[in-house]
Amino acid sequence: MNQSRLMSLVEAITNVIVGYGVAVVTQILIFxxxxxxxxxxxxxAMGGIFTIVSLFRSFLLRRLFESRRVAGQRR
Incomplete structure (x- = not known):
């Protein structure tokens, strides 16, 4: 089963939104x-910056793994 780019983005955004909340609460408790x-x-603001970086990281890694999976199926 292939995951579309749009669904990769939706998954990454959902993951990052949850991560944002966890990060802010952790910062408040740990700092x-x-x-x-x-x-x-x-x-x-710090959570927002980390969220943007995390969003791009998650999306790019998902696409990298998906491209490797698809390339492996072509062999």
């Missing part, structure tokens, strides 16, 4: 342990 004081706005 003070290391003496880092940030505002909620700063945590949301």
């Amino acid at each position: 003070p342990v290391f003496g880092l004081q940030t505002t909620l706005g700063q945590n949301l």
Whole structure:
């Protein structure tokens, strides 16, 4: 079964949205342990930056693995 580029993107976006929430909550809980004081706005902004990077990473890795899978079927 092939996964379309659109469905790869939908999967990556869903994964990253969930990851964004986890990252922000983790930052709020962990940063003070290391003496880092940030505002909620700063945590949301950092989470947003990491989310964008993660979205591109997830999508590109998914496409890489899908292309390798399809290439393996052609042999």
